[in-house]
Each structure stands twice: as structure tokens, then as C-alpha cells.
Amino acid sequence: ILTIGIESSCDETSVAVVKNGREVLSNIISSQVEVHKIYGGVVPEIASRRHIEVIDYLLDEALEEAGISLEDIDVVGVTAGPGLIGSLLVGVSYAKGLAFALGKPLVGVNHIAGHISANFIEHRDLEPPLLCLVASGGHSHIVGVRDYTEFEIIGKTTDDAAGEAFDKVARILGLPYPGGPNLEKLAAGGDPCAYEFPKSYPSRRDYNFSFSGVKTAVLNLVNSLKMRQEPVPGEDIAASFQKNVVEVLIDKLINAAIDFNYDKVAIAGGVSSNKALRQKLKEEAEKAGLKFYYPAPVYCTDNAAMIACNAYYEYLRGNISDMTLNAYPHIGLKRIG
Numbered sequence: 001i002l003t004i005g006i007e008s009s010c011d012e013t014s015v016a017v018v019k020n021g022r023e024v025l026s027n028i029i030s031s032q033v034e035v036h037k038i039y040g041g042v043v044p045e046i047a048s049r050r051h052i053e054v055i056d057y058l059l060d061e062a063l064e065e066a067g068i069s070l071e072d073i074d075v076v077g078v079t080a081g082p083g084l085i086g087s088l089l090v091g092v093s094y095a096k097g098l099a100f101a102l103g104k105p106l107v108g109v110n111h112i113a114g115h116i117s118a119n120f121i122e123h124r125d126l127e128p129p130l131l132c133l134v135a136s137g138g139h140s141h142i143v144g145v146r147d148y149t150e151f152e153i154i155g156k157t158t159d160d161a162a163g164e165a166f167d168k169v170a171r172i173l174g175l176p177y178p179g180g181p182n183l184e185k186l187a188a189g190g191d192p193c194a195y196e197f198p199k200s201y202p203s204r205r206d207y208n209f210s211f212s213g214v215k216t217a218v219l220n221l222v223n224s225l226k227m228r229q230e231p232v233p234g235e236d237i238a239a240s241f242q243k244n245v246v247e248v249l250i251d252k253l254i255n256a257a258i259d260f261n262y263d264k265v266a267i268a269g270g271v272s273s274n275k276a277l278r279q280k281l282k283e284e285a286e287k288a289g290l291k292f293y294y295p296a297p298v299y300c301t302d303n304a305a306m307i308a309c310n311a312y313y314e315y316l317r318g319n320i321s322d323m324t325l326n327a328y329p330h331i332g333l334k335r336i337g
């Protein structure tokens with residue numbers, strides 16, 4: 001079965017062809033980083049227009065690289081939420097047109113479920129159940145993955161998402177958009193023990209996160225240094241902030257795995273490409289006797305291969321969308337349709 005995946009929820013347009021849910025034949029990604037850089041963040045209206053401009057070409061490229069033609073497609077999968085409404089509508093409308101014209105089934109995919117599915121693409125033998133940390137620009141969830149399409153949210157952020165905190169702290173340190181990867185680069189040259197920012201555990205007993213406190217602590221530190229006209233040691237601050245966030249994420253994930261009896265843990269979403277997180281979690285998971293899985297960086301950030309993977313499993317379970325499929329910007333981790 002050949003599934004085409006279409007992703008346009010934020011500032012990446014992507015089209016992929018995936019065979020039997022897990023074999024990536026092509027995964028074409030067009031990033032809008034350069035377009036939004038001058039504004040310091042994603043401008044939704046510009047993002048939607050940009051998706052419209054490139055999506056047709058990406059489909060051609062994805063088919064060509066996969067060595068197939070339009071008629072070979074069996075399933076059309078598309079991100080229908082959560083994300084930016086205008087951006088989502090471009091992909092959803094395009095996918096509806098495509099599925100209707102080809103007479104092939106359409107599957108609306110949840111973007112967060114897509115991020116989780118990146119692990120199934122990377123590790124072809126990996127099967128649920130497993131526990132997955134989703135740390136992205138808009139979400140920080142600990143998700144029990146009971147089956148390919150069955151999820152249970154065990155914990156989530158009570159304020160900022162992890163990626164959002166990285167982006168905001170990057171901005172405080174004067175780094176250009178996109179903040180997360182730039183902050184990681186800056187942190188590489190710093191001392192992670194230079195500053196002890198408050199560890200944000202809303203409660204020791206649950207599995208929820210809070211990242212606004214550490215963000216504010218960085219802001220207050222930078223402001224007071226500037227006020228006293230002292231130099232701002234960006235590298236040390238970045239490294240200390242990164243250590244703080246990484247440790248909280250790992251602590252909660254491992255506790256949840258033990259408490260809920262999962263023997264496999266995985267990570268997903270843009271923040272999961274962070275090397276400090278990957279390295280530290282590898283060590284901690286080993287200590288706790290857990291198997292640890294993580295996707296290649298290209299499958300951590302937004303891409304259509306992960307969307308095609310989830311669409312395939314939804315299709316197998318008969319969860320097909322019809323032409324009333326809409327965009328659902330705030331849907332959370334619920335099934336589409």
C-alpha cells in the first residue's frame with residue numbers, strides 16, 4: 001500500500017510517499033525559515049500563502065523521487081490539526097482535491113500522532129505499547145502509545161511547551177529564529193552548571209510540566225545583568241537552561257514509564273532532535289532498564305513521512321475521512337473526524 005502524506009500545519013510544507021506505513025520512498029520538505037526569519041517568528045498569513053505556492057511542486061518531486069505516478073497512490077493522508085488554521089487548510093483542501101480526483105481514500109491525521117509515528121518509521125520493528133515524550137513547538141506531552149492509533153495522555157505542560165520555552169529563551173538571548181536549534185548551538189560552548197535555575201515541577205506526584213518559571217528566571221537574570229551593565233554570558237545561560245529543561249523532561253518520562261509499566265520509551269517532536277536530551281536520556285533509560293528509541297532529526301521536526309505513517313494505520317483500522325474533512329487548529333491529541 002502506497003500512502004501519500006501531506007503536512008502544512010506550521011511553517012514547513014512537506015509531501016512524502018511511504019510504502020506499507022514504514023518504508024519512506026520520498027519525504028520532500030520545504031522550510032520557510034528564511035521567509036519568517038526577519039520577523040523573528042512565524043507569520044501565519046505569510047505561511048499559508050507560501051504553502052500554496054510550493055505544495056504542487058512538492059507533490060511532483062515526491063512522486064518522482066519515489067518513482068511512482070499519481071495513479072499508484074492508494075491512500076491520501078493529510079495533517080488536519082492541530083496547527084495554524086490557514087496553513088492547515090492549504091494541506092487539507094489540497095488533499096481533498098487529490099483524493100477526490102483519484103477516487104482514493106482520504107485520511108485526516110492528527111499532527112501530534114504523526115510526530116509519535118516518526119519512531120515507527122525510524123525503527124521498522126518497533127511496536128506499541130510504548131511511552132512517548134512529545135516535545136515540540138506547541139506541545140509537551142507524555143503519551144502512552146497503546147496501539148498505533150490509540151493514545152493516552154499521561155502528562156502535559158501547564159503553560160509553555162518545551163520548544164516554546166527554547167524559542168523564548170533564545171529570543172531573550174538575542175538569537176535569531178528558529179530559536180531551539182540556535183540555542184543548542186550556543187549552549188555547546190557553555191557550562192551547564194554555571195547557573196542553577198529553578199526546576200519546574202508543578203507537582204512531584206503527577207507527570208505534568210511547567211516551563212514558564214525557568215524562562216522567567218532567565219529573563220530576570222539577563223535583565224538584571226544588563227541593568228548593572230555587566231556582560232551577559234549567553235553560552236553559560238543557554239547551557240544551564242538547556243540542562244534544566246532536559247533534566248525535567250527526562251525525570252518525568254522515566255518516572256511515568258516505571259509507574260505505568262512501560263519497558264520502551266521514545267521521543268518525538270522538534271525538541272527531540274536536541275543532542276543533550278538524546279544523550280542524557282540514553283544514559284538514564286539504560287540505568288532504569290528501559291529500551292530507548294528516537295527518530296533521526298529529519299523525522300523529529302515537521303515532515304510528511306510521519307503523517308503518511310499514521311495515515312496508513314488509521315486507514316488499516318477503517319478510520320477514513322470524507323469530503324467534509326476540515327482543519328482543527330486546537331484539537332489536541334484526539335482522533336480527526
Ligand code: ATP
Pocket residue numbers: 009010082083111115135136137138139162163164166167178179180181184269270271272273274275300301302
Ligand atoms: P507542534 O508540533 O506542537 O504543532 P511545531 O510543529 O511548530 O509544533 P516542531 O516542528 O515539532 O513543532 O518543532 C519545532 C520546535 O522544536 C521549535 O520550538 C524549535 O525551537 C524546537 N527545536 C527544534 N530543534 C531543536 C533543538 N535542537 N533543541 C531544542 N529545541 C529544538
Ligand code: MG
Pocket residue numbers: 010011012301302
Ligand atoms: Mg517548523
Ligand code: FE
Pocket residue numbers: 111115136137269270301302
Ligand atoms: Fe510539529
